[in-house]
Amino acid sequence: MTSKPFSEYAERNGPAILEVLRDEFSSATRVLEIGSGTGQHAVQFAGALKHLQWQTSDLDENCEGISAWVQSSGLSNLMPPLALDVRTARLPGATYDAVFSANTSHIMSLDSVERMFALIGRTLKLDGVFCLYGPFRQADAFNSPSNGRFHESLRARDSAMGIRDIEVLDEFGTKNGLTRRRLYAMPANNHVAVWVKLSPISD
Numbered sequence: 243m244t245s246k247p248f249s250e251y252a253e254r255n256g257p258a259i260l261e262v263l264r265d266e267f268s269s270a271t272r273v274l275e276i277g278s279g280t281g282q283h284a285v286q287f288a289g290a291l292k293h294l295q296w297q298t299s300d301l302d303e304n305c306e307g308i309s310a311w312v313q314s315s316g317l318s319n320l321m322p323p324l325a326l327d328v329r330t331a332r333l334p335g336a337t338y339d340a341v342f343s344a345n346t347s348h349i350m351s352l353d354s355v356e357r358m359f360a361l362i363g364r365t366l367k368l369d370g371v372f373c374l375y376g377p378f379r380q381a382d383a384f385n386s387p388s389n390g391r392f393h394e395s396l397r398a399r400d401s402a403m404g405i406r407d408i409e410v411l412d413e414f415g416t417k418n419g420l421t422r423r424r425l426y427a428m429p430a431n432n433h434v435a436v437w438v439k440l441s442p443i444s445d
């Protein structure tokens with residue numbers, strides 16, 4: 243079996259995110275996770291929220307590691323990863339009633355983030371919920387000096403990366419039938435933003 247990739251960070255931030263998902267996904271049934279990374283979050287969340295069928299996904303190169311976590315978890319409500327790139331993915335319409343993603347919007351280019359919202363708008367059922375965890379800018383400002391430094395370090399690594407303005411994400415949401423209903427403050431200057439699909443989307 244492939245060895246399991248490990249992220250200390252995902253291990254640490256998982257419990258606080260889980261408490262948000264307990265509420266936000268309380269009446270959901272099928273969840274798509276975009277950018278599952280190592281797969282650790284999926285194991286934590288599917289293990290605690292047994293009413294959910296949790297579908298992992300990521301770029302092809304990460305799928306083997308995620309599969310290793312899925313297999314060793316033995317969880318029957320956790321699905322092996324889909325190879326899913328938000329830039330090219332086509333999913334059947336209105337299939338999921340929840341979507342989760344963590345730490346993706348500052349890693350993907352802004353164009354990819356817009357495509358992620360379009361994909362989510364198409365694949366969520368009406369009243370479906372999208373929870374996005376990560377650092378965000380709000381009202382043209384970073385919420386901490388450390389997030390400002392993090393943004394600069396991302397830009398130095400790749401000029402397409404960077405912490406996104408929540409207002410820009412809201413615009414992407416609006417274009418795709420998604421209205422933000424909450425912004426939870428989380429440890430370490432992160433947030434969980436929650437959008438709900440209130441309008442149908444024509445494919």
Ligand SMILES: C[S@@+](CC[C@H](N)C(=O)[O-])C[C@H]1O[C@@H](n2cnc3c(N)ncnc32)[C@H](O)[C@@H]1O
Nearest residue numbers: 252277278279301326327328329344345346349
């Ligand atoms: C910082 S990691 C976060 C991983 C995990 N969600 C976590 O919080 O530990 C960013 C993830 O986004 C994924 N990603 C980047 N570009 C993507 C794209 N175009 N489509 C889908 N996933 C993408 C990466 O492969 C990676 O797993």
